[in-house]
Amino acid sequence: MSDYLVQFNNISKFFGKVIALKDVTMKLRKGEIMCLLGDNGAGKSTLIKTLAGVHKPDEGEIIVEGKKTIFDSPKDALDMGIATVYQDLALVSLMSVTRNFFMGREPMKGPPFFKTFDIKKANKIAAERMGQIGIDVRDPSQAVGTMSGGERQCLAISRAIYFGAKVLVLDEPTSALGVHQASVVLKYIVKAASQGLAVILITHNVHHAYPVGNSFTVLNRGKSLGTYAKKDITREKLLSMMAGGEELNKLEVELQEMNRSSAN
Amino acid sequence: MSTKSKSIENKTDFNQDERLKKVSKLRLLLNRPELGALGGAILVFIFFGIIAGDTGMFSAYGILNFLDVSANLGIIAIAAAMLMIGGEFDLSIGSMIGFAGICIAIPAIYWGWPLWMSIIFAFSMAVLVGYFNGILVVRTGLPSFIVTLAMLFILRGATLALTRLITGRTQVPGLRVLIENDPIAWIFATDTFKWVFTWLGSMNLIALRTDGSPLATGIPPSVIWFIALAILTTWILMKTRYGNWIFASGGDKNGANNVGVPVGRVKISLFIGTAVAATIFATIQVLDAGSADTMRGTLKELEAIAAAVVGGCLLTGGYGSAIGAAFGALIFGTVSMGIFYTDVDTDWFKVFLGAMMLIAVIFNNYIRRKVTESK
Numbered sequence: 001m002s003d004y005l006v007q008f009n010n011i012s013k014f015f016g017k018v019i020a021l022k023d024v025t026m027k028l029r030k031g032e033i034m035c036l037l038g039d040n041g042a043g044k045s046t047l048i049k050t051l052a053g054v055h056k057p058d059e060g061e062i063i064v065e066g067k068k069t070i071f072d073s074p075k076d077a078l079d080m081g082i083a084t085v086y087q088d089l090a091l092v093s094l095m096s097v098t099r100n101f102f103m104g105r106e107p108m109k110g111p112p113f114f115k116t117f118d119i120k121k122a123n124k125i126a127a128e129r130m131g132q133i134g135i136d137v138r139d140p141s142q143a144v145g146t147m148s149g150g151e152r153q154c155l156a157i158s159r160a161i162y163f164g165a166k167v168l169v170l171d172e173p174t175s176a177l178g179v180h181q182a183s184v185v186l187k188y189i190v191k192a193a194s195q196g197l198a199v200i201l202i203t204h205n206v207h208h209a210y211p212v213g214n215s216f217t218v219l220n221r222g223k224s225l226g227t228y229a230k231k232d233i234t235r236e237k238l239l240s241m242m243a244g245g246e247e248l249n250k251l252e253v254e255l256q257e258m259n260r261s262s263a264n
Numbered sequence: 265m266s267t268k269s270k271s272i273e274n275k276t277d278f279n280q281d282e283r284l285k286k287v288s289k290l291r292l293l294l295n296r297p298e299l300g301a302l303g304g305a306i307l308v309f310i311f312f313g314i315i316a317g318d319t320g321m322f323s324a325y326g327i328l329n330f331l332d333v334s335a336n337l338g339i340i341a342i343a344a345a346m347l348m349i350g351g352e353f354d355l356s357i358g359s360m361i362g363f364a365g366i367c368i369a370i371p372a373i374y375w376g377w378p379l380w381m382s383i384i385f386a387f388s389m390a391v392l393v394g395y396f397n398g399i400l401v402v403r404t405g406l407p408s409f410i411v412t413l414a415m416l417f418i419l420r421g422a423t424l425a426l427t428r429l430i431t432g433r434t435q436v437p438g439l440r441v442l443i444e445n446d447p448i449a450w451i452f453a454t455d456t457f458k459w460v461f462t463w464l465g466s467m468n469l470i471a472l473r474t475d476g477s478p479l480a481t482g483i484p485p486s487v488i489w490f491i492a493l494a495i496l497t498t499w500i501l502m503k504t505r506y507g508n509w510i511f512a513s514g515g516d517k518n519g520a521n522n523v524g525v526p527v528g529r530v531k532i533s534l535f536i537g538t539a540v541a542a543t544i545f546a547t548i549q550v551l552d553a554g555s556a557d558t559m560r561g562t563l564k565e566l567e568a569i570a571a572a573v574v575g576g577c578l579l580t581g582g583y584g585s586a587i588g589a590a591f592g593a594l595i596f597g598t599v600s601m602g603i604f605y606t607d608v609d610t611d612w613f614k615v616f617l618g619a620m621m622l623i624a625v626i627f628n629n630y631i632r633r634k635v636t637e638s639k
Contacts, residue, residue, distance in 0.1 A: 074522075075524070086522065088516075088518065088519060089519070090516070090518070090519035090520075090522040090523050091516070091519060092511065092512055092515030092516040092519055092520070092582060093515070093516075094511070094515045094578075094582045094583045094632070095511050095512065095515055095582070099508050099511065099512075102508070103508065103512050103519075103520065103523050103525060104509070104512070104520065104523040104524035104525040105523070105524065106505040106508055108505060115504075115505075116503045116504055117503055117504050117505050117507065117508055119502075119503070
């Protein structure tokens with residue numbers, strides 16, 4: 001009935017008296033990148049955890065590929081193809097690229113009861129996958145700690161895709177990165193979307209979100225300020241919508257006044 | 265977080281990085297956790313080869329002597345290393361050795377159980393103690409250091425109190441006669457490869473007693489257990505899914521959990537591992553000595569941890585090797601026996617042990633920085 005891959009309709013979440021989320025709606029098609037923008041405390045973390053199956057929404061419905069579903073656990077969400085890459089990336093820096101890539105889902109070989117971790121195959125796949133995104137891992141047994149922040153982010157995303165993600169939820173994937181590294185990660189996100197994934201990109205950085213996003217949802221104090229297609233909104237408008245906008249204007253006025261009074 | 269912010273300064277292109285980083289085989293080898301311990305072991309052997317080469321330390325009898333001591337320590341050091349890689353400590357290993365000892369001796373001597381049943385009883389108790397340690401650490405989230413420190417006192421106290429209550433003493437002798445014809449005890453009490461030593465003796469290649477039998481009669485059971493455990497645990501760490509989970513649980517508990525590693529179960533099983541290893545240690549020693557002593561194993565937990573650290577384990581978990589711990593134990597065992605063959609007062613052994621550990625920690629710390637921040 002709809003061509004949406006995933007729909008989150010009127011999601012609300014309460015913690016006691018606190019309204020963490022109220023009537024947030026997001027719909028994504030295949031290949032679409034939706035950017036979820038919001039300042040600190042806007043409810044981004046709660047929303048991510050709701051998408052990932054950590055929290056159950058108190059109101060609203062989640063529809064995946066036309067079917068109404070309830071996530072009882074993060075595993076449920078993962079089984080439905082909704083993979084969340086958290087800010088900590090769930091990577092162990094002392095472990096090798098391969099061991100990280102297959103952590104918890106190791107490929108096995110050998111007869112029953114004597115199954116061993118097929119390191120050769122794992123190395124090959126890990127190197128291949130990283131190669132596809134332009135990161136040449138000469139030695140997949142090198143520790144993840146030796147990789148740059150951008151490479152790690154790409155590793156975590158590529159791992160989620162390899163294990164069957166249809167919808168990627170990315171939590172601030174560029175927040176700790178420099179300009180160049182961020183652009184590499186964003187490029188990879190666009191590439192992933194072009195291969196048919198739906199991506200929810202959570203960020204407070206409009207400059208990172210605007211170039212890659214197809215649509216933008218702005219979150220403020222737990223409420224959605226609406227979803228806009230790229231053609232309907234400018235970067236500046238987005239910026240000012242994120243609580244920061246108004247406050248920055250106010251700050252500017254205040255600073256001017258201070259300057260004026262100190263000049264006198 | 266600090267490593268993440270570091271990357272901000274890193275503006276080089278991925279492809280460019282690639283050309284910069286040519287890793288030599290030597291560097292790869294240096295990144296192995298057990299390298300320090302292997303180097304240390306070689307140095308120790310060279311040292312005693314020069315100082316005590318002509319004393320008899322390296323006769324068949326001498327070698328078996330220090331191997332036996334190393335192997336005993338190695339059995340618990342390997343288990344301690346596995347647990348440390350999994351991110352936890354077990355300070356109750358030494359007390360568990362004493363407890364396991366009386367779990368074998370009291371039923372066998374005072375309750376008339378067959379020896380094999382007592383041994384199985386001791387191992388069952390070990391599984392219980394390990395499980396209890398593990399579940400307590402996993403459920404409460406308290407540091408294992410504290411939980412197992414409490415267990416150190418509880419177990420040692422219980423061992424002493426129960427033994428005195430039941431036997432009126434602190435030692436339980438009289439086990440030796442029970443070993444013969446027991447269906448299980450031989451696993452912990454038989455010297456192997458006797459024919460090799462008989463043959464070597466007949467060829468006059470090794471020292472003989474006055475009656476013509478060789479002085480060294482066979483490989484002690486501890487050495488066989490030690491080698492078997494070292495191989496088994498190394499295989500588990502390198503080649504199995506469970507091994508990957510151990511590294512993951514110790515490296516980043518939350519991360520591992522998020523990708524579906526059953527961190528709790530992994531940690532509990534490792535705690536059971538240390539308690540069972542302590543019981544293997546205890547069984548071998550009790551059957552060898554023919555008696556159980558309530559104070560047996562005192563401070564052994566710290567020696568085991570020291571050997572694991574010298575073997576390359578990080579105190580923060582997620583890194584280390586079982587074979588490294590084996591080399592660590594070999595260093596300590598060799599020095600503790602070798603020192604008798606030199607003019608040095610044996611009191612200095614503990615000084616060496618401490619210094620060795622300090623050097624290892626500094627070295628490991630350096631290696632870890634290399635591994636995690638080499639960009």
